[in-house]
Amino acid sequence: MKDNELANRLIELRKRKGFSQEFLAEESGISLRTIQRIEKGETQPRGDTLQRIAKGLGVTSEELIDWKLEKNSSYLVLLNTSALSFLFFPILGVLIPLVMWVSKKNNVHKVDEVGKEVVNFQITWCLFIFLFYLLIFVRIIFDISISLRLNPLVITAYFVILYILNVTLIVYNSIRIKKSKSPKYVLRIPFLR
Incomplete structure (x- = not known):
């Protein structure tokens, strides 16, 4: 060598x-x-x-x-789509990609970049869900008047929009990764750098 x-x-x-x-x-x-x-x-x-x-x-x-970094776009797509597990339970959308990212962190080319993007977005998404639950809880328990009416239709619309946004971004970024482009997650807080 x-x-x-x-x-x-x-x-x-x-x-x-x-x-x-x-x-x-x-x-x-x-x-x-x-x-x-x-x-x-x-x-x-x-x-x-x-x-x-x-x-x-x-x-x-x-x-x-x-030591070589394996170029495996299929694994990167799988890592990205594993975030769809949030459909079963929101925190799974963080945990499964996190485990997949950490397990291949030093073996697959670009897994660090994709893993951070997916996990950061999923943490941010879970945070939005949690904050909305907290808002509902505070509204119900303390009967605080909020300018935004929290009727069942508004609550349902908010959750539907968040879930559609999550699924859409996962699918969009899976296509980008398959084309050897970097993922682009909007509205994410960079918790992991």
Whole structure:
């Protein structure tokens, strides 16, 4: 293997994990200068150094040497459409994509981007649902007069609109992902960055 291939893999894996060079140096017990030289392709780690770097990254040395991100658009589409589980129970729309994202975070190309988008949107959507329930609860319990009349028709319309918006955005983004484009979720709060 060329020095540059390992250097590029090390840089990409370190960045995907969100580690700085300093943090990796601390975690692996190797000097910062050595990490910098390896990433510049000036030297190639062998034996103990390679094992310590791999341990610092939380992978095996074999995975570091042979590490590749699999391009799997089918998995990305499945990850995105798994959010439809909110139809059974709203929090499932967060949990199932979250588990799928975390399980393949370091193995599939663009899974980090898609996972964050889907989970952020689903958390935001659940928050809207929760806030509306809270508003209804406060209105009923405390009999607070609100300018918006909360009659059954308004409540039903609000929920129907939220559910249609969620399903529409999931389908739309599944099509975008299948065409190798990035997902675009509107009205999402970036809880996960």
